[in-house]
Amino acid sequence: xxxxxxxxxxxxxxxxxxxxxxxxxxxxxxxxxxxxxxxxxxxxxxxxxxxxxxxxxxxxxxxxxxxxxxxxxxxxxxxxxxxxxxxxxxxxxxxxxxxxxxxxxxxxxxxxxxx
Amino acid sequence: xxxxxxxxxxxxxxxxxxxxxxxxxxxxxxxxxxxxxxxxxxxxxxxxxxxxxxxxxxxxxxxxxxxxxxxxxxxxxxxxxxxxxxxxxxxxxxxxxxxxxxxxxxxxxxxxxxxxxxxxxxxxxxxxxxxxxxxxxxxxxxxxxxxxxxxxxxxxxxxxxxxxxxxxxxxxxxxxxxxxxxxxxxxxxxxxxxxxxxxxxxxxxxxxxxxxxxxxxxxxxxxxxxxxxxxxxxxxxxxxxxxxxxxxxxxxxxxxxxxxxxxxxxxxxxxxxxxxxxxxxxxxxxxxxxxxxxxxxxxxxxxxxxxxxxxxxxxxxxxxxxxxxxxxxxxx
Numbered sequence: 006x007x008x009x010x011x012x013x014x015x016x017x018x019x020x021x022x023x024x025x026x027x028x029x030x031x032x033x034x035x036x037x038x039x040x041x042x043x044x045x046x047x048x049x050x051x052x053x054x055x056x057x058x059x060x061x062x063x064x065x066x067x068x069x070x071x072x073x074x075x076x077x078x079x080x081x082x083x084x085x086x087x088x089x090x091x092x093x094x095x096x097x098x099x100x101x102x103x104x105x106x107x108x109x110x111x112x113x114x115x116x117x118x119x120x
Numbered sequence: 121x122x123x124x125x126x127x128x129x130x131x132x133x134x135x136x137x138x139x140x141x142x143x144x145x146x147x148x149x150x151x152x153x154x155x156x157x158x159x160x161x162x163x164x165x166x167x168x169x170x171x172x173x174x175x176x177x178x179x180x181x182x183x184x185x186x187x188x189x190x191x192x193x194x195x196x197x198x199x200x201x202x203x204x205x206x207x208x209x210x211x212x213x214x215x216x217x218x219x220x221x222x223x224x225x226x227x228x229x230x231x232x233x234x235x236x237x238x239x240x241x242x243x244x245x246x247x248x249x250x251x252x253x254x255x256x257x258x259x260x261x262x263x264x265x266x267x268x269x270x271x272x273x274x275x276x277x278x279x280x281x282x283x284x285x286x287x288x289x290x291x292x293x294x295x296x297x298x299x300x301x302x303x304x305x306x307x308x309x310x311x312x313x314x315x316x317x318x319x320x321x322x323x324x325x326x327x328x329x330x331x332x333x334x335x336x337x338x339x340x341x342x343x344x345x346x347x348x349x350x351x352x353x354x355x356x357x358x359x360x361x362x363x364x365x366x367x368x369x370x371x372x373x374x375x376x377x378x379x380x381x382x383x384x385x386x387x388x389x390x391x392x393x394x395x396x397x398x399x400x401x402x403x404x405x406x407x408x409x410x411x412x413x414x415x416x417x418x419x420x421x422x423x424x425x426x427x428x429x430x431x432x433x434x435x436x437x438x439x440x441x442x443x444x445x446x447x448x449x450x451x452x
Contacts, residue, residue: 062442063274063323063392070274070321070368099323099342100364100372 008032009057010039019050025057028065036065040072049081056087056110066095073105082106122168125160130172137176159206161199163192219278226253226281230288235261239331239452242266243421245429246445254280255391255445256287260297264332267297269304270343270447271324272391274365279320286311287322301326301339302374305363309341312367322366325389329381329449336387336449337378341366344392347410349417351384356410359387386421386450388413393444404435421448 008026015021020043028036043051053069055061069085076083086108088096093109096102132151136144155165170188173180234242246255254274260267271287273280290308304326312322325346327338338346342365345358363374381387409432416427425446433440 063272067274067321070365074368098344100362101342101368103362103364104369 008035010036012039012043018046018048020052022051022053023057024053024055025059027059028061028068030062030064033064033068037068037071040068045075045079045081047080049076049079050084051076051081052084052086054087055085055092056089058089058092061092061095063095066099066101069105070101084108122160122164125155125158126168126171129168130175133169133172134176161195161202163195163199166192166195222278222281226284230256230258230284232258235259235266237261237266237329237331239334240266240329241421241448241450241452243423243425243448243450244446245425246443247429247440248443249393249440253443255393255443256284257445257447258288258291260291260294260299262297265297265328265330266449267299267304267326267328268389268447268449269324269326270389270391270445271322271366272343272393272443272445274321274323283312283320283322286315287324297328299328300376301328301337302376305339305341305366305374306372309366309372310370313370321368323392324366327387327389327449334381334451335378336381337376339363339374339376341372341374344390346390347388347413348379349386349388349413350382351417352382354414356414381449381451383451384417386417386448389447389449391443391445393440393442404432408435421450424448424450 008024008028010022010024012020012022022040024036026032043049051072073083084106085096088107088109090109093102093107096105096107101107129151132144132147136148166188170185170192173188174185234244244257246253246257248254254272256269256271256273258269258271260269269287269291271284273283287308290311291304294304294307305324308322308324322341323343324341325338325343326340327336327346329336338359338361340361341363345360347356348359349356359377359379361375361377364372379387409428412428412431413424416424419427425448428446429444432444
């Protein structure tokens with residue numbers, strides 16, 4: 006039951022985050038707190054890489070939706086990348102894929118994994 | 121009472137100073153249990169010790185007696201910390217009782233009755249992972265039509281429970297079972313969107329079954345797609361319907377679809393407590409869930425849902441992580 010969240014400012018108004026581990030009812034508050042540290046300025050671009058997330062339940066989904074709403078309120082843009090097919094399914098079912106910028110994991114990455 | 125403790129302690133001390141045996145030491149341990157039970161503070165214990173020594177060894181030098189006074193002073197903080205701890209335990213107990221009460225109120229308030237229909241067999245099971253259930257099921261029915269809502273409030277505990285009351289009152293404000301699924305979702309989305317905090321959302325499936333035409337009409341707001349079992353072809357398919365979670369944005373277009381049920385066909389509606397089951401070896405996949413359901417397809421809808429719950433509980437080694445809800449509509 007662990008989670009890792011690393012946020013990095015790579016340019017002005019551009020933040021990259023790398024999230025790994027499990028996002029469930031126990032770890033979601035940690036993620037929420039970490040994301041709350043991001044200063045949401047006008048036109049901010051936040052890119053969150055979820056390629057190392059092995060599990061996420063609906064509580065985790067709630068954190069991203071909450072964060073998405075605050076980013077939008079700040080005229081910003083949120084992008085989720087590196088989603089496994091399992092995670093992608095969660096965003097598909099919930100219809101969030103229609104309103105959020107979501108990139109599933111590349112096929113290449115998948116092949117890499119099996120090697 | 122302290123007088124009695126003093127006497128007892130003096131005896132134990134006397135015995136131990138004469139003979140340092142395990143047994144005499146053990147007496148001291150037992151005694152401390154009594155002290156804790158009676159809320160005797162650490163500094164009082166030292167006072168008792170000092171008083172007993174005065175009786176047993178009055179010849180001790182003065183500086184030893186003074187040292188006890190210092191020790192008593194030092195221990196006073198510990199005594200306060202102990203009192204605080206006891207108050208917290210009491211408070212916690214009160215909270216626990218209130219939670220229990222709230223959970224009972226929730227159950228009464230949100231109770232839904234599984235309707236009895238002529239040509240439709242309905243089975244339902246909903247088991248919370250914690251005291252408060254984040255899953256919600258509600259039936260609306262008249263003589264020919266039955267409406268079913270299966271919802272999962274994202275976010276758990278008390279806020280989730282309050283949120284469910286909103287769904288309930290939203291549904292009660294509708295014109296009964298014949299309201300179209302997309303209308304139901306639209307109405308509830310507007311209620312929820314206005315009143316919910318930013319990180320709380322609801323996924324909800326709504327379907328109506330018309331017994332006069334055997335048609336099941338449904339729409340989904342970001343909910344786990346139900347499974348449709350066709351008896352003729354002995355196969356499962358997902359009932360997909362696009363639509364965003366409730367409470368994210370105010371104007372959402374929901375898709376509405378319908379399907380005709382033949383004899384022994386059934387629809388399995390569920391929450392992600394069913395699809396997100398995990399065993400030691402990893403996720404329990406959809407195929408496994410389908411196989412379990414299929415193995416009991418000849419039983420009554422209620423027996424089916426109960427069997428699936430117990431089977432999945434077993435596979436997860438009885439460690440239920442999420443609320444679990446399963447509803448089956450089976451055409452007789």
